[in-house]
Amino acid sequence: MFDISVATFEGIVPFIVVGFAAQMVDGALGMAFGIINSTLLVGVLGLPPALASASVHAVETFTTAASGLSHIYHRNVNWKLFRRLVIPGMIGGALGAFVLSNINASVAKPFVMAYLASIGLYLLYRAWRGKVEPREPKIIEPLGLVGGFLDAAGGGGWGPVVTSNLLVQGASPRTTIGTVNTSEFFLTATISGMFIYTMGLAAFTLQTAGLLIGGLIAAPFGGLFAKRVPARLLMAMVGALLTVTSAYTIWTAVSK
Template sequence: MLEFPEISFLDLLPFILVGLAAQIVDGALGMAFGVISSTLLGSFLGVPPAQVSASVHFAEVFTTGASGLSHAWLRNIDWTLFFRIVIPGVIGGVVGVYVLTSIDAGVARPFVMAYLAIIGLSLLYRAWRFPTPRISDPKFVAPLGLVGGFLDAAGGGGWGPVVTSNLLIQGGDPRRVIGTVCASEFFLTVSVSLAFIATMGLSAFTTATVGLLIGGVIAAPFGALVARHVRPRMLMFLVGGVLTVTSLFTIVRALA
């Protein structure tokens, strides 16, 4: 049974702040809610890995719903790309839950983060080298969604970093890529949360879930506004910078 006995505001405050910070970045850049939340919950607040992923994904059901609606309202979504990526993402996410709850998937995480750090540096180079990003329709989409969904569920975060960065590398319009990834993530998080309930029960969701949910929903509309009004080159710089910093931090922490 899902119970939160005697939760005070002070108990929730650290998790609310994590949700606020993570969702503002995620809504603006199409990535990092899971990475930031998982890092802070696991490394600084002592939440166990499976509960971290369950809490993050359950909170994201609401934060990605609010973020997706905000992006749709501001016309930041490429609906053709959305339908190409959402189904493979859901399949990969459900498989990732069963991997996380049955074996240790953390062994591969430093290698994935090293790959993402390289992608982040590539985005920084492209933003610096090409003042006007070259826009083209991404071709490698369905397998990318499958891998992104799997890594997101198994690692507690990864949909945005993997999918957003790779779509941008393929030449996707930054504003529409970010909006599309945020909107499609709603369906991924619903599926992953249901899979966690099926494998772990409602006990997977803790006080951290409530705090992330509150902070994330409050922050969701602001990220969509940022993505709408910031220039594509600056979005590329920001995505590349956040991706590089978070990936390198995760690598250092894993090897320490």
């Protein structure tokens, strides 16, 4: 559990560093902020999954706003795709937060991670082939609904689920990452509101503040990174990150 009495500079610095690193990865590749922080809070500090997810989403409400503004400034957002993602994502997020606050939804996590690991390997294969020509994705609204639900219920998952599946369908890496990051603000605000309704203000702790400070410092850089890096390299980086994080989550789940 958190020791909220540790109100020292040394006590908060590790969380600032983690928040910074997680947001740099998330802003640049469209995923991993929730996964990195949830793994730390649950696996290292022993926080209950519901409280960890609430803490992460409380932070993400602010970091995704800053990251989204960065992507909008660098013109990385596909507004048509944004409109089709955001409402289903908010609905799925509210449902996932309610489920996690009332029952244990972690049983399905290893199966979801196995699916995402396979998607990561496929994206690596596509990047290796060198064929990343953009195509219009077809399955969007159901993807937003499932991604929002898994994000709230699993403490992270909007980016891995939505970004990876849109890339598999042929969407442009740059605008996919920018659009998913921008729409994530509305998702995290909805999830945080549901957690506050069901749990109160338990998510707001000193450590949460550290994650927030680090995340806000890093957030403006993600849009610039996604704009500058070539599409093939972006896809390879997304695939590698997805494969490694999913494999690690599966290993920790089965080794308990």
